Amino acid sequence: MLQFYCLVLLVSSFYISPAICQNAYVVELSSKEALTHFNAQYNTRYTYDSDLLRGVSVQFGSTDEASIALAHPDIKNIWPITHKSRPTSTSTINININNNNNNNDNYPLLQTFDKDAPAMLTKANNAYRTLGQNGSGIKIGVIDSGIDYTHPALGGCFGKGCKVAYGYDLVGDDYNGRPESIKESHDPIDSCTSNSTSATGHGTFVSGIIAADDKKYASYYCQNWTGVAPGATLGMWRVFGCNYGGVSNDILIKAMEMAYNDGMDIINISLGDNGGWEEDALSVVADRLVDLGVHVVAASGNIGTSGIFLTAAPATGRNVISVASTSNNYSPAFMINIESPNSKFSIPYRTFVNQPVSFNQTFRITAASTKFNPTFDACRRKDLPRHIYGGIVLIRQGGCSSLLKVSNARHAGAQVVLFYTGTTGTTNFEVLKEATLPVAFINLSDGKQVFDAISHENSRLFFHRSYAQFTKLMVALPADKSSVDQIASFSSLGPTNELQLKPELTAVGGNVFSTMPIYKNGYGFMSGTSMSAPFVAGSVALLLNGLEKRPSPGEAKTLLMNFANPTQPPIANLAQYEDSPIRQGAGLVNVVQAIEGYRTFHVSPAKFSFNDTQHFNNHQVLTLHNHKSTPLKVKLSHSPSLTATGYDLTNPSSYVPTEPIGLSVSGQSSVASVSFEATTLTIPPNSSKSVKISLTPPSIFNPQSHVIYGGFFKVDSEDDQISATVPYIGMVGNMGSLPILQRTENSEPFPFPSIGNPNGTILQRHSLGHYDVTPGSTNLPFILVRLLTGTAIVQLQVVQVDYDDAKNDKVIGDIPMETGSSGINTRVWLQRNTLQLTESSTAYHSWQWNGVYLPKPDATISGHNDPDVKPKLVEPGVYRIRVRALNVFGNRQNTSDWDTWTSPNLKLHRFSHLLPSLILS
Template sequence: MVVRGALLSLSALLLLGAHAQREQQQQPRYIIELEKGSTFLKHLNDARVHYQYDSDLFYGASVEFASPARARAALARHEVVNSWSVMTHQHPAFSTDDESTDRPQAFDKSSFDASALGVFANYTNHDGNDGTSVRVGIIDSGVDYRHPALGGCFGDGCKIAYGYDLVGSDYPASVTPDDDPLDDCPVNAVGATGHGTFVSGIIAADDKSLNWTGVAPGVKLGMWRVFGCNSQSSTSDVFMKAMEMAYKADMDIINISLGTNGGWAEDALSVLADRLVAKGVHVVVAVGNIGTSGIMLTAAPATAHNVISVGSQFGDHVPGFGLNLYANNDSDYYDLAYRTATSKPLQVNRTRLVASSRSFNASSDGCQPYDSPLHGAVLVHDGGCSLHAKALYASRANASALIIYTDTTGTATTKTADASLPIAFVNHGDGKILFDALNTTATVELTTSLRALKRTDGEAGWVAGFTSLGPTNELELKPEIIAPGSNLFSTLPLRQGGYGLMSGTSMSSPYVAGTVARMLTGGREVEPAVVKDSLMNFAKPNKAPVATTASTGDSPLRQGAGVINYERALAQPFRISPAKLSFNDTEHINATQTLTIYNNGETDLKMHLVHGPALTVTDYASKDDTPLEPIRFAKSTSETAKVAFDDADVTVPAGSSVKVQVHVTPPSGLPDHAIYGGYIGFETRSMAASVPYIGMVGSMADLAILDRSNKYDPYPFPSIGYPNGTIVQGEGYFAINDSTEAYPVVLARLLTGTPLLELQVLDQHQKVLGVVPYDLAGETTREWLPRNTRSATSSSKIFDNWSWSGEYTTADGKENWVEPGLYYLRMRALHVFGDRSNDDDWDTWTSPKLHMARSSRYFSNSANTTAIPTKLSPSAAATSGDAEDIVASPPPSGMDGFSVSVGPKVTSV
């Protein structure tokens, strides 16, 4: 199903000047790593220290400087080991199978029937391994520990025994930390997501009233609150402080169901997460919920090398709700079920059931205006026209609700925006029951009673389409494992109803964290690498979701090692390390790699090695380097890699290890940058394990970074923009003064992530004068940039923009301002694996002529500018194979300055 995004929002573009000013007024803020024992902080002037970090993980501080110049001078000091701009992170959107929302589906427990609860809260049979003596730290939105299922208290002797509130409920308006991590947000507050309470329940709930538990109900929990009630965003320095505090509280496991800025292991959060693992902490992280936006978008810190990065799988059931049908003057009663596109129930009181057509399965049912009023809930066959049209015609005929019966035995749903009346979906069989009842006096009632409905045939157990995809920009496999994360049942704050359903990798991550806790029950000391190896080795890879390639495995790019299987991981006496392989791209291929088989058992193991090919992912458009959103699969199972072993039969002595070499031959005949993959199987007489692998055809260095496709005519990228929402077409005219209303703005869409984007200032002869300082654009850093996406998400942008005040830094570090005259800006993006000193390793674009004057005259040459339209002309999208109508809309929340979206966004794979 297709959702058309916003394109070229003029109203948002007009905010550009105000946005640029906000950037300049915001003081530069950095996370700074220092040499241990450094006196750096004592010598800061006009700077505010937000947080200090002092542990064997990281020594340093988060510092806000009075000006960019002060920041640059401080960061140049010899005590500075590393630095990162402080970034604002949006709380990850909660996903359903069909969409992302900012609210969970909440229920009063009286609305559950026993069978539905048993399905959605079916976490585990504990077998005595319930996480006792294990501490699990959670970094999230706080927790309602007053919930009986979470122990009802906080502190010593309670289930939730540790934690801290780093921000306070009024954050970000004010920061009021205290030692109580209670989520006390009012129900209607922007930040009232209940996310942390829900995550806590998945891990550790022990609910006596409903007789269900989380994965590891014996653990002790800690909660470090990093989100307030007034916003769904926080900053990276807050997250890092929370990670440090959890470490100092001696957590065995830390769950992080948040993240952004995908694709780079060099992100500050990822660096700290890897250091936690090196100290023996098991770190489990959600990969994100933007899977339909294509590859290389794993959210940090899931990009860290040694954490367990987790995606989601679809469950066997989906949430439905009770539909009561009364027929034959109430003498007949049918208990049916319906679904909605948002997985939220409708509340439609008992009303008359009316038909759209006289025949069952009518084609184009409800696709024309009605001749007479309907006055009731109208039953309509799916198909023949858009759902929006069916709803519009029914609404105009005074229908109170629309009941769509599908052509499947499952109860599928279709998304629709701005529906004009409530829409419920029923399956084909229930549709026939409803239709037949129309021969009598029939009424229906749509209730909020939760039901468990069988998922559409073929989808159960698949990778959830919302799971963000790897690999990292440096071709490391992510996600590494998948776990239940679709329509899970758990706890919510009591003021939000106490219970609910959520979907997303945020829910899968605590499932895995609880599983790790079970493996550590009773104080077992197992190194994080061993636990990760075991979980990945004994996960179950899914088959391909494409019927014509059912004999081939699904790509590791979507599922890592496969679906988590605790019982197998705990029971087996052997493991294989490393638990995943990347053969890199063809240019840098590491075609032969070594795996080590460890036999911890008391008997020798005879093993046979096999190769299980998986689907090859075609992730870029065939005519250019535009990432496909969503990804596609190679059409033939022959388009897979070949894997060979020096010896396919090995014996591993008891208590010993054996090394085996693996040789890969990438598939031929595929377009460059396709990602191949598969599984190396290890079979014994009674056991089996596997190791996933990936590789890329071609060279990462050949991928374009800067989008020059001109799909966005008359608004091309790259370009120079005026703050009034127009684009330089010939020569640009700007002013050098203190007003950001006169500054040029550099606009770019990145097709590939880049380690560094540099803006060079050139004189009229195109001689390099220096570079635009990296801190002039507030928190829109130009290091470790992820690629852009066609629609804005909670963790990705459609494009990047940076304003330039006329300042530049020379090669010897001196700061200068341009004098009035003619200049150019040259944008350079470094390729992945590129050498900064090699000009050939940069993707480069040079701006039109930029006239810089003392006074503002940038409106005086209107012939050289073009205004941004409110709707893209049909021809403008014609170069895109996926192009459909694209209409302007207000900018999505959290976008910087203005908004663009390209083509359709498909919301399921």
């Protein structure tokens, strides 16, 4: 049996090759007959046979077999099978405190110091109470890591009549990327254990955000804690195992088809990567779901500090709802009990891991200094008192490195460091991953209270008489005002490479409280856009419940965008401007406003792109729809946003992305100016009116800067005090002129573009490289490329060198899309590289060439190997590799639309492997 596998491989210890699936494709077919043919002739993994997709995922035994098969006349589309990373959260906390009154229960319960803490931390979940609708009758499918439906908040059972009524396990616990490891099941339970290497409880957590309803928990601790749509019915399609960090895209497509066939109204997809393009296979299939009437909600991704154009697929689908994150307006904290000779009290503390300090004992507590708030507290080891040995030491943050202070405390024998910060509000914490002791943080005023309590006439002789105990009792603290309703730093940014606005909506994604599997202690916190997407999915369910006529996916997205609340900008002194739509979309979802607003009016379209300068669409039309039986008077206005700078403006010709982006405004010339055909309108009852909008881009920016401007068109109802907004974006400069290939001699870890040798060195510009292309050789060249901008295709051409006259150099063919021993490393619809490796991006691309080529120029220009051209091995000789990357909006037939680089000379040999390796010159 042929092996079908999709693994992350290292083709060299020096050059990283991204996820690969060798000779494997998802093939869309135009007829049932072709489907039967493929199933009979080839090693098919999955068959897709629905309105969504008719085709197969197929493993071919060789490139030759693939070339023959893919020449079938009934093939409509071909997508390489690629590996998708498992979703991660930016922070996780699991809570396991059993209550003595429930010792007989077989599940853990959260016991909080403040009974209202869970409700405060999930305050946004309560829209259904206002609406009197809870999502009942709506089916919401989740494609994720499985679900622990034994959790009381998730119904306790699976199947007909249960909260979790639909689903399937496509992979099993032991899935490791290989087909023989798959053990499918009709039961989608997350049955991993606490010692599983990759299990995070992600699917259970997401499901709880959508529809948790733990009446037992609620009745004991707080007033009815639930998810966003507690009456909804859930389905789970499990696509991740317990000890493996990814899944192939053909499995995800199969899960999407199964959810569609089971009649899901809404599908939540809190995963994705390879961002920037709506043409990605997952985005294409997700868009088709929307066309078939399914509301698809997807997370935008968690690499917000890496700059623009990085919204993950499938959130890049044009009709998919892409969701960004804000932080929670409350932060989880825990309590520390202090007892001194003269006082006894409790105060909240926080940790950078968002978990309580795990010691279950009382410690002596000592201050590091006899004075409160000294500048250089604990900066020198010799200044620490002996009494801190074996206990907790109170230290002021600042003056020197916090890690140095922790190290000094450890050497003095302390067990825990309790920092007091310089803030008086909710405690901020410092991330100290390399700390050698447990570390907790309290604010300045609480630090003063502790210091005063444990001091006695400033004499160290009495410090040992004070004690402290860290508890796991959780409280909810108001978030710092400077971060309330702001986009979280981790939230990935749009727009797409084709300048479509992404994300479209925002929801709470930081410090979210929800259900965890029982093996993860039942409840906990996570952060990420994975948490924001299910909040919007639940909101869509409430919207479907709350309107007399169920809206289509497009109508639902429009309403939620119309009546969202724009987020606060991150720059306090520019609060009069909105945050950029490429960070927030239309803003924070507000389903109550959407339902109430729709009773009066709505606006279409939901968003605008004015494109770039080259393709500038100056005139747009906004249509206002009056749903009342009386005339509607409205006023139109413009609210510009901060301008986003995605490239280093001090050196715009380098086009190195700014990570993170810059946000600025410097007067009216740095934002767009807008004129409306009319600023006031009266719309007849149950009618619509359109108004023309003209926009002038900001004039201050050089087109080379490629800044992204934006803002909101605001529509205010004069009589009903209801407002709607429509976000827009545009670019100063020509998107198609952005270079694709970075060209630099001093970049890290390599100069780009370049040819890498197997020993990790780089072939110098004017040198001659020697390589052995005998089948099985490892002495092969690597093509190293960093993409500054996303590209639809990277073409690798083989150029035969004429030493006598360079003018006679000629392209003899293309390197196949399967680049030799590295297997298939897809070169189509590539997102730009980031400067650092992240969970969903790479810092560069590496393609190894084994000397095989397709002997026809432009044999891969379509993005696939020409099926009529048989691959062959080059003859010994001197060659160059020409790298061509298509510019955005480029025409593949136009040479000037390609960004091109040609390598130094490569001398290719064929040697017996019994001979010593050739020394590279």
